[in-house]
Amino acid sequence: MAAEASAAGAAGAAAGLPGDDGGDPDMLRILVFTDNHCGFMERDAVRGEDSFLAFEEALQFGRKEGVDFAVNSGDIFHENRPSRYTNHRVLSALRTHCMGSRPIRFELLSDQARHFGSEGKFRRVNYMDPHFNVDMPVFCIHGNHDDPTIDRGDASLGALHVLEAANMVNYFGRQRSVDDIVLEPLLFRKGKTQMALYGLGNMRDERLHAAFMADKVRFMRPTNAGSWVNVLLIHQNREDPRRGLKSCIKVDFIPKFIDLVIWGHEHDSRIVPQPTAGNHFFVSQPGSSVATSLMEGEALPKHIGVLEVKHSRFRIVPHRLRCVRPFLTESVTLAQEPAVSSAMAAERAEGLALDDAMPAGSAAVRAAVQDALEARVEALVRRAAEELAARPADELPPKALQLPLVRVRVEHTGLPALSNKIFGADFAGRVANPGDILLFHKARPKREPRGKAASSAAAGSDLDELIQHQGDGADRSSMTDLLRDTLKGMDGKLRALTDVRLIGALERFVWENDAAAFQEMVDQRLKRLQRNLMDQAHAQLGAGRAQRADSVGKLIEEDTARDHRSWPPHWAIHEQEPQAEP
Template identity: 25%
Template sequence: MKFVHISDTHLGYHQYGLQERAQDFYDVFDEAVDFAIDKKVDFVIHTGDFFHSSRPSNQVILQGINILQKLKNAGIPIFVISGNHDRGSQVRDVSPLKILEPSGLRLIDNGVTEYDGIFFAGLKYISKAGLKQIGGSIKPIFEKYLENMGNGFKILMLHQEFQPFFPSSNLYLKNEIPEGFDYVGIGHYHIPQMPAVVNGATVVQPGSTEFTAYNEKEEEAGKGFYYVEVDGKEIKPQFIKLSRKRPFLYYKFSEENIEELAKQIKEDIEKLEGGKKPVVVFKGFLKELTYKDIYKYLSTEGISEEEGSILHLHFNLTREVTEDEGLTVIETSTEKINQELKRLIGDNELFESVVETLNFLRTFDNIDEIKKYLKENPDAIDI
């Protein structure tokens, strides 16, 4: 038996408001499907965030149908669960993945299904508030799943936050995964992990197929999916890196070396071998310069979106402020903001729900994207 495990494709994400980035998310998803077809796998599993939005556009739905049609034509079924991005909004709406069921997608958000002697159990994303409503543990759900599974290979599909990948989570894999499953596929965490054995099950987290928010750890780990071969009791997951992803060039920014940095970026761009134009990311601090100044320095080396050398320049910069007593402080502090927010809200459960919602909105790159999303999804803030 062999299958492909893919996760967090975020189809339809117009990162930076660019159509090119939306196409990037489709391209890597399509590459993974081409691999599955070439290997003639028995099936594909997808562990959540198939779409980036619970209300994908008509164009994005068509992209999803195209992906599924390729698998259907090859006779390869795909089993999917809903992630936090595409789960719908509880009782007010259903997951948009339901729309794709006639195209061959098999949605197993809360239950068990059997295919060719293999058992699939799925659980869609549950928020922290939702976890508290069920007692804080998802293990009883999985134990009931096992009661409905016969003799055969057992796969559990999750899109959930676990320690230590999400430090604020109270869920631990060893406590939540009961013995009895053979393979546990987990989505939501965007950095791929080495497979591990937990309570007898092979646990695999493939990460996302593209950068929804760039960071160095994701770059080091790479973007891809898992190709899994099962020979008797031996489970052999192999991480497959994607080749169609857009290059990201990451730099630590310092005003003191801006001229040297511009020259280095130019050299790095020239080393890229064709393909897609890169996204350049700056992280660091601003003191005297403005963004306009930075653009000016870069343009002297021919680095700009207008000249076509890069797709986008993304700033992740914080301005430093010097107080009268000479101490340097940062303008914003997430920790201080959260403390004040918690004090104002009062109720700890409501505070956690608000923070969870804000963290979701932080995946967007500017306020215009957030406004557009909230306008199209009036019930998105489900707290």
């Protein structure tokens, strides 16, 4: 029944749902937005305001539409520890657009203390606080950029806890254990319409994948389950063969009674609900509201939407964001550019008598490369201006956002790479990213089996390249594999620092911009070992130095083994043979 209801709802106009509730007492209207990444490049003179303007536009649109409430699938913030400026901008936007005197037109039937607040505080939804007039509540989960981390002592805090303490958002979807993940829904009712909202804040994809495989994820259902529209907010990698089998969440993991999944984390905007295989449920991928990596998916138009739910039917009405900077991208193979290939042929023919090797770095070839890439960028800049001119006036971005982003991916095997800063100087004032217009890469040959030393050196080289271009779509599983290969090539084993914790800290440092990731990992590790040593201090008082050293070594080995059992199995370097996936 739920799947049939979803199919009717996703049909849009055919479902008979008007664009405005018109006072309809049975229709829930919900603002859907995600991945705002507030604070992204906030210190950049040109792009510093991009994320904030898009975030404010989303809230303004929800208020204009008179939605009942808003849902966000994670990554409101771009950094785990946002700056004071970012916190101020986000709090100001929420206070401006989410507070007012409109009545709340829906009921929340769930036990609020089970879903909201932390450390015994703020155990209710924000609009129930008598000291605040909240008339557009925001319900959100955390993403991988703003997830909680150990901050002081054993307290796990994130950027959303600050918003929660300020009574600006209703933060839910947190899990206390990776060994027993229980999802209890928020139960909403408006007239005769009932909706169950499930939330699952971001977890490491490998951990969550393993939990699903081990049947450690449970979805609790309300009584009279067939009368509810079930919606899930999630912030994880979607299934993609390039990411590896365990670095994503398969749609098969999601129970069939779910009607709609609002999928965060993926930045390309595909907000119109699409059916999964078998039409068991629908997936809406709103995408990000700001381009954080200059890759092809980010060049799609950005959207938010209004989810309309009435009885057992639903649909999402998309809205294209105005406050988004134009972004154009293309790929080029230098060797196939006519001017470059001609210069190469001329240089090769001229130099054959003296040297059979092609002087790829000669002045003529470099000039041809420069001219070819400049022509490509000029064409993209013209195209951006033409596309802006063709848009209606009410759909144009503000003037501050009309300077375009341009990215050219350049395959330059056998040819020189140009300096991005020198190349981009000619386009300063014409594009928003003059310092990183070009992304050079080489075609990767098929790799042959290598010895231990060669493998370690190559892994280190690949790791450097992957981190250098991590903002342009390098996948997380590749980085993990390369670091693991590098550590395998070390002569001595890691002792006090375990391999899985080192990999975890590197992931946080690279992918979540957490500058304190390594320091926190070291501090936590030392505290853990010191606590274990103190537990055995009395037993070791009369022991000799050698015996005490053996005891310390044994504690480290036990602690390392514990890490390997509790963290994703394929992260560990010294592991058992991998088992075939069921």
